[in-house]
Amino acid sequence: MVEYDDKQPGTPPGLTRPPRRGTRRERRTRFCSATRKIMKPIIGDHYQTQGYGRTEFARSALGLRLYRAFGGVHPGVDFGTRGVNLEIVATCDGTVVRAGIDGGWGNHVELKGADGWNRQYAHLSAVSVKLGAKVVAGTVLGRVGNTGSSTATHLHYGHRRRKLTGGWEYRDPSVDLAEVPVPVAPPTARVIKGSKSPDIYVWTGRMRHRVPDWETYAFLFRGESFEEVDDGVISKLPEGPPMVSLR
């Protein structure tokens, strides 16, 4: 069947366009890919370390500074990993509208989905797709990293679309992940040894920030004591290699 595009001036006169399916609202909320296939965004062990919205960390002094541009809201979901450089894959089909270094997002891949929402994959260590490419769910987009304003190795997964008035509208990306839930785990941070009460730092790219206040400390450790598990990384996780993620 020939498809005619509203915006395409070459549509021959006298030919009627095929009827649009569903109401305007239904079309707007249509699933992100025609195949309705949905994938977890990381191949390998990973955990949700921060949700969408005004999370504990988003409300802390460091979070407020990092999320100032978003009105103090964490505009996506974070996944920490148990390994470095794990492969990031597309959760849904889409077209690559961003691929490369992009300010605070670091190495950033953004896919436009059939439902009009973009899927963001941020802070990657490597990008393996090209601008304009059409990809399907499960296509490798790059590898998990710690680039841009990231404080630790993790994937930031977000949904956004352009507002008519300019700027971006964000929403909770968990809508994609309802069928492929990811377990939630407490975050970790680095501790610098050498003093009686060790200073705790988090990392923004190459910048080091001392944990600035009790709220951030409470977010990291829920107010409990912490243990050093490996290579200066502290975690409440009882076993296994350290999971690294803060935001």
Ligand SMILES: [Zn+2]
């Ligand atoms: Zn994030």
